[in-house]
Amino acid sequence: MMQAFTPHTREVWETMLRFLERRSTMTLATADPAGRPHAASLYFVHDERLRLYFLSSPESHHARHLQDRPEVAVTIHGEPWDWGTIQGVQIAGTAGPVEDPQEREEAMARYRAKFPFVEALPQALARARLYRVLPRWVRWIDNTRGFGYRVEWRLEPAP
Numbered sequence: 170m171m172q173a174f175t176p177h178t179r180e181v182w183e184t185m186l187r188f189l190e191r192r193s194t195m196t197l198a199t200a201d202p203a204g205r206p207h208a209a210s211l212y213f214v215h216d217e218r219l220r221l222y223f224l225s226s227p228e229s230h231h232a233r234h235l236q237d238r239p240e241v242a243v244t245i246h247g248e249p250w251d252w253g254t255i256q257g258v259q260i261a262g263t264a265g266p267v268e269d270p271q272e273r274e275e276a277m278a279r280y281r282a283k284f285p286f287v288e289a290l291p292q293a294l295a296r297a298r299l300y301r302v303l304p305r306w307v308r309w310i311d312n313t314r315g316f317g318y319r320v321e322w323r324l325e326p327a328p
Contacts, residue, residue, distance in 0.1 A: 181320045185309045188256055189215050189245060193283075195223070197264070197302070198242040199234035207231060213245075214279040219324075221260070221302040222267070222276040224287075224294070232300065239263040243302055255312040262304040262324075273299050 195213045200206050209231045211223040221243065225232050235241070241264045246257030267273045276299060281287060287294055307322045 178320060178322070181309060181311075182322075184311070185258060185307075186215070186217065186219070189258065192245050192247070195221060195243050195245045197223070197231055198244075199231045199264075200238050200240070201230070201234050202237045207234060212280075212284055214276065214283050216276075216279070219260075219304050219307060221304075222280060223300050223302075224280065224297040225300055226296055227266075227298050232298070235264050235266075235300070239265050241302060243304075252316065253312050255310060257310050259308040259310070260302065260304045261306040262302055264300055264302045267299045267301045272301075276301070 193212055194210050196208055196210055198206060198208045207230050209225075209229070211225060211231075213221045213223045215221050227233075241260075241262060243260040243262075244257060245260075246255070249255050267276060280299075305324050307324065309320045311318050311320075
């Protein structure tokens with residue numbers, strides 16, 4: 170899926186995944202058919218390959234945009250007040266609904282484990298659809314390692 174890890178980038182990748190485990194919300198940027206941008210904050214889960222999963226109404230702006238323009242950008246970050254503690258992920262890739270039943274089942278198990286309150290919303294859950302972001306480019310920013318520290322990966326398309 171990705172370029173070969175060096176010992177350094179393997180450690181950074183794992184640090185980034187642990188960071189994501191402690192975050193609940195991503196910002197998803199899409200564009201409508203005319204190219205007008207739209208951003209939405211969404212709860213997410215991820216896997217070790219950095220595929221991001223989110224639930225949304227198929228009628229939402231961002232879900233409708235994905236039908237015509239699957240290209241997306243994503244940011245996930247904390248809320249630091251000190252530049253020295255800034256950490257975050259920037260992603261460019263594509264997004265769309267999850268069609269594979271096994272992948273959907275595995276992602277929903279992760280989602281329910283991270284967000285147990287979703288079970289208390291059966292009507293909303295019944296109307297929602299599961300979507301997946303497939304990253305092709307990732308940037309990890311971590312000022313705790315020094316101002317402007319970043320590592321980037323270019324990822325091959327996932328099967």
